Amino acid sequence: MDSAESGDNPSFIWRSILEAKDLVHSCAQSTIANGENVSIIADPWLPHSSNSYVVTRHTALVNKSVSYLFQVDTRAWDEDVVRDLFVSRDQDLILPIQLSDSAVNDGWNWRLQTCENYSVKSTYKFLQESKSAWCRDARSAFGRYKHLLRSLQKCHVPVNADCPLYKAHAEIVQHALVECEFAKAAWNRSMVDLGAGAATFSSLLLGIFGRGHEGEMEEVAVVSWAIWRAQNEFVWQKKSWFASNIAASARNMLDQYKFAQRRKGLSLSPLHDGGQNLERWIAPELNKIKVNVDGALFEQEGRFGMGCVARNHHGAMVEAFKKGKIGCVQPEIAEIIGIKEALSWIAMLRTL
DSSP, X not given: OTTOOOOSSOOHHHHHHHHTHHHHHHHEEEEOSSOSSSBTTTSOOSOOSSOOSOOOOOGGGTTOBGGGXXXXXXXXXXXXXXXXXXXXXXXXXXXXXXXXXXXOSOEEEETTSTTOOOXXXXXXXXXXXXXXXXXXXXXXXXXXXXXXXXXXXXXXXXXXXXXXXXXXXXXXXXXXXXXXHHHHHHHHTSSOOOOSOOOSHHHHHHHHHHHTOHHHHHHHHHHHHHHHHHHHHHHHHOOOOOHHHHHHHHHHHHHHHHHHHHTTTSOSOTTEETTEESSOOOOOSTTOOEEEEEEXXXXXXXXXXXXXXXXOTTSOEEEEEEEEEESOOOHHHHHHHHHHHHHHHHHHHHHO
């Protein structure tokens, strides 16, 4: 399709197909199996959000397929070759790609979807973002919003910029997060002392942060977010919140965040909590074997690993193994690959 042209009198269907050519180039991505049908330079095969092509230009890569980067007789990256031939950006994208031992043929996926299948929704969103219709930050969004209001008002279109809850005040940040009766009720149930006299929300924050009380600073951040979320859900989803639940919801989110931060660098397993077991290991049934898998990330080294332990109904260890791999991956990917390796290991043991 790369060389296809519209011709002198193209049909509507053909014009529509050609119109989508650039979109396909932007979002389709090759998947690597044996690597023989994917060109290193000419095909998009790197897991990148905007440019899936390699940026390295080396004479040794010309007219070579991705399989050229594999170890001899093994479907695994030759790390030395990758680091010798590619710039650091490409190295960091290539080495984390996990190669399948069972997949036979290279294929294609749609990079906009986690499931890698095409969807109209993901494509529409991508096109809107490409046209800058999707706001990338709060400041630009607010600026466009004000410009839109002015434009509508000039055209004599009725616009309501009042508070969506009480309709009595202009919807500015200070009112939405502090002065609105709903916001006041939420703050009254928090530990934050708002005081009086702050003309703007930013000056209010500066005053609170100036007191230097860590717990108060944390709570003002999460309660402000919870008030903002509740008001948005009221406007867009017609969902009502009780002010009494706002502070409790905010504290719950803060506790979950702190818990996640404490677990950084620990096991990826949700059963591990700083040395305290949230769940106990339960032995399998009589004459059964239970296999437990866990993963670990070593981001500074650009590697990850997994471990597997098999125990019988007495709790005694039957077998165990560990394995390391190259690449920086998400925690869930490390866990999934660990499960895959465990299944392959179990299948190998059954053949012995």
